[in-house]
Amino acid sequence: MESRLDSLRDEADALLKAGQETLTRDINESLNYALAIAEMPALRWYLAAQDRPPRADQAYSLSDLSQLSNFLNTLISHNPRYTKLVLIDNQGREVLRAPKSSETGPRVGGNHHAFTDYFEEASSLLPRDLYISPPGRNLQFELLGKDIIPVVNVSTPVFDAAGERRGVVLLSLNWDYLIIALRQAMLLDQSANTLLIDAQGRWLLDEGIPPLNTTSFGSDFSSLSPLYWQALQQRNAGHTTVDNHLLRFQTEDIRTQRYRSLAGSIFSENSYHPWKLGVTLPLPTWRSLIEEETTVLWFLLLTYGVAVAFGIFWAFSSQRQRQLRKAAQRHAYEVSDLYENAPCGYHSLDTTGRVIKMNRTELAWLGYSAQEIIGQLDYRELITPETRDQFEKAFQKVKNNQSGSAECSLLTRNGEQRHVMIQASAFYRNGQFVHSRATVFDLTERKQLEEKLRAQAMTDPLTGVFNRRYLQTQATAEISRARRQNHPIALIAIDIDHFKQINDIYGHDVGDDVLTSFTKIVADLLRQEDLLCRVGGEEFALLLPNTSLSHAEQVAERIRSTAAATSINVSEDHSEKVLWLTASLGVTAILSNEKTLKAALKRADIGLYQAKENGRNQVVVNAG
Ligand SMILES: Nc1nc2c(ncn2[C@@H]2O[C@H](COP(=O)(O)OP(=O)(O)OP(=O)(O)O)[C@@H](O)[C@H]2O)c(=O)[nH]1
Numbered sequence: 001m002e003s004r005l006d007s008l009r010d011e012a013d014a015l016l017k018a019g020q021e022t023l024t025r026d027i028n029e030s031l032n033y034a035l036a037i038a039e040m041p042a043l044r045w046y047l048a049a050q051d052r053p054p055r056a057d058q059a060y061s062l063s064d065l066s067q068l069s070n071f072l073n074t075l076i077s078h079n080p081r082y083t084k085l086v087l088i089d090n091q092g093r094e095v096l097r098a099p100k101s102s103e104t105g106p107r108v109g110g111n112h113h114a115f116t117d118y119f120e121e122a123s124s125l126l127p128r129d130l131y132i133s134p135p136g137r138n139l140q141f142e143l144l145g146k147d148i149i150p151v152v153n154v155s156t157p158v159f160d161a162a163g164e165r166r167g168v169v170l171l172s173l174n175w176d177y178l179i180i181a182l183r184q185a186m187l188l189d190q191s192a193n194t195l196l197i198d199a200q201g202r203w204l205l206d207e208g209i210p211p212l213n214t215t216s217f218g219s220d221f222s223s224l225s226p227l228y229w230q231a232l233q234q235r236n237a238g239h240t241t242v243d244n245h246l247l248r249f250q251t252e253d254i255r256t257q258r259y260r261s262l263a264g265s266i267f268s269e270n271s272y273h274p275w276k277l278g279v280t281l282p283l284p285t286w287r288s289l290i291e292e293e294t295t296v297l298w299f300l301l302l303t304y305g306v307a308v309a310f311g312i313f314w315a316f317s318s319q320r321q322r323q324l325r326k327a328a329q330r331h332a333y334e335v336s337d338l339y340e341n342a343p344c345g346y347h348s349l350d351t352t353g354r355v356i357k358m359n360r361t362e363l364a365w366l367g368y369s370a371q372e373i374i375g376q377l378d379y380r381e382l383i384t385p386e387t388r389d390q391f392e393k394a395f396q397k398v399k400n401n402q403s404g405s406a407e408c409s410l411l412t413r414n415g416e417q418r419h420v421m422i423q424a425s426a427f428y429r430n431g432q433f434v435h436s437r438a439t440v441f442d443l444t445e446r447k448q449l450e451e452k453l454r455a456q457a458m459t460d461p462l463t464g465v466f467n468r469r470y471l472q473t474q475a476t477a478e479i480s481r482a483r484r485q486n487h488p489i490a491l492i493a494i495d496i497d498h499f500k501q502i503n504d505i506y507g508h509d510v511g512d513d514v515l516t517s518f519t520k521i522v523a524d525l526l527r528q529e530d531l532l533c534r535v536g537g538e539e540f541a542l543l544l545p546n547t548s549l550s551h552a553e554q555v556a557e558r559i560r561s562t563a564a565a566t567s568i569n570v571s572e573d574h575s576e577k578v579l580w581l582t583a584s585l586g587v588t589a590i591l592s593n594e595k596t597l598k599a600a601l602k603r604a605d606i607g608l609y610q611a612k613e614n615g616r617n618q619v620v621v622n623a624g
Contacts, residue, residue, distance in 0.1 A: 012248035022185035047166040072098040122155035134272040195278035195474030345440030367413030463519035471533040490552030493604035499538040549589035580615035
């Protein structure tokens with residue numbers, strides 16, 4: 001926009017300059033024309049001849065004068081710039097007029113030119129001085145063809161060769177012709193409008209300018225358009241903005257400015273000068289700029305398109321970036337959550353074994369906070385001394401960039417132990433061990449389950465005492481220990497008497513209750529190291545480590561007597577019953593040469609059989 005304004009100013013300068021030159025050139029030419037005519041010798045002589053008859057020795061004959069008249073007639077008739085040429089004598093009488101046939105101008109007869117401004121002014125001027133009348137003033141209109149046109153009268157005095165004043169030459173300029181030339185010179189741009197206003201604010205052109213299109217020559221422009229008038233009055237020349245137009249104007253005084261000829265002084269009426277010559281150009285708007293410059297339009301459209309495309313791309317890409325960022329955050333959170341809250345423990349140790357990282361799960365197992373462990377403790381301090389060796393071996397392997405695993409027991413803060421499996425590998429960088437990466441599986445529950453299963457496999461589910469299988473496994477160990485320690489070891493076989501009757505009378509469930517109660521009666525009589533096992537339906541075997549045969553007999557007798565003296569409460573069909581029962585027992589010692597229980601069991605069974613045979617509720621020792 002700024003550059004368009006600059007170029008608009010340049011354009012206005014150029015147009016104004018063209019107008020100035022046309023105006024100056026045309027007026028100058030007219031002035032020179034008038035001077036040249038006034039100095040024609042034939043014309044001087046012709047004027048002088050008006051006062052006295054020509055002498056025979058005169059250089060010019062009457063026919064010459066006729067030729068002069070024809071010459072001037074032809075000159076003016078063929079030059080549309082002038083409407084007439086008039087020679088006036090010192091008395092103001094018209095002595096010659098061209099064109100002869102012209103009916104233009106006020107018909108001044110007699111010496112009536114004597115009272116005109118052009119005659120009065122020129123009559124007092126020196127040779128080569130000129131007078132210019134204001135355009136179209138008073139009687140300065142002429143009928144040309146069918147139009148009444150304004151004229152400017154240019155007059156200059158005529159002197160003869162002796163320097164005697166002989167009259168005045170009047171040349172009338174066709175003002176329309178002059179301003180058409182002016183406007184043509186300034187109409188290079190269709191949107192440009194020309195202004196020419198005299199010092200009184202009179203419009204000197206034939207047409208107005210928008211919006212004062214109806215203005216015509218002689219209108220009082222100062223009151224029709226005060227805005228323009230005010231702007232023109234403020235300075236002699238310059239640029240200004242009026243009514244969305246750029247106005248470039250210049251003060252023109254044809255009496256003084258740029259007049260290049262042999263003329264002397266130029267006179268005119270002061271109140272009509274100087275004129276203001278100007279040009280207006282509409283100020284550019286964005287719309288006009290775009291209309292003028294389709295490239296600008298395309299550029300703007302392109303810029304707009306690129307901006308919109310970039311905006312859309314940016315919106316999509318930032319949305320995509322947000323989605324990616326969110327996905328990355330979610331992923332990071334999931335990874336962190338997986339690490340921290342996995343069902344197994346994770347930790348990393350530096351080369352010395354110090355904990356540098358540990359997840360929440362393992363911290364929870366151990367009962368410590370991260371601050372208490374990370375960077376503070378050697379992992380070895382968390383392992384029971386019994387399993388520390390296994391850890392150490394595995395850790396050395398890991399430091400050598402191999403994978404290592406160890407089953408260890410961890411010591412928790414509250415003194416419990418957690419049996420774990422640690423599997424680890426190394427994080428190496430540039431061939432250097434940086435830290436270990438270990439996964440810790442808690443085997444405590446599995447261990448407990450294993451023990452439970454093992455215990456179940458060794459236990460009689462009804463009575464809770466050991467079963468036959470356990471007796472056989474454990475007996476071997478006990479026998480070997482007894483032999484090692486040279487301690488006696490004894491075995492008692494126990495069988496409840498007439499148990500079948502209990503089942504038959506009270507039912508199998510009551511039989512089960514009786515079995516359980518009997519077991520408790522026996523177990524309560526035993527030491528911790530004694531091993532009571534249910535080896536059959538109502539048969540029990542009792543292994544007594546560090547017990548002699550005689551002592552075993554005492555134990556057997558105590559069992560028998562207690563069982564016989566202890567009532568057993570059972571319920572049958574919602575009624576309570578009290579039962580009494582007895583048991584038969586066979587006692588034997590495990591001999592020092594026996595490695596298994598087999599023979600001893602047989603002996604004890606024989607003793608038991610004898611007890612049954614002897615009437616039941618008794619103890620029989622079978623020493624073997
Ligand atoms: N309720 C119950 N009965 C059992 C169980 N195991 C075995 N019995 C029963 O115990 C009874 C054992 O009977 P027998 O071998 O004839 O011996 P008894 O009746 O005790 O006679 P003696 O041993 O000769 O005094 C059988 O009826 C078995 O069915 C058990 O787990 N529960």
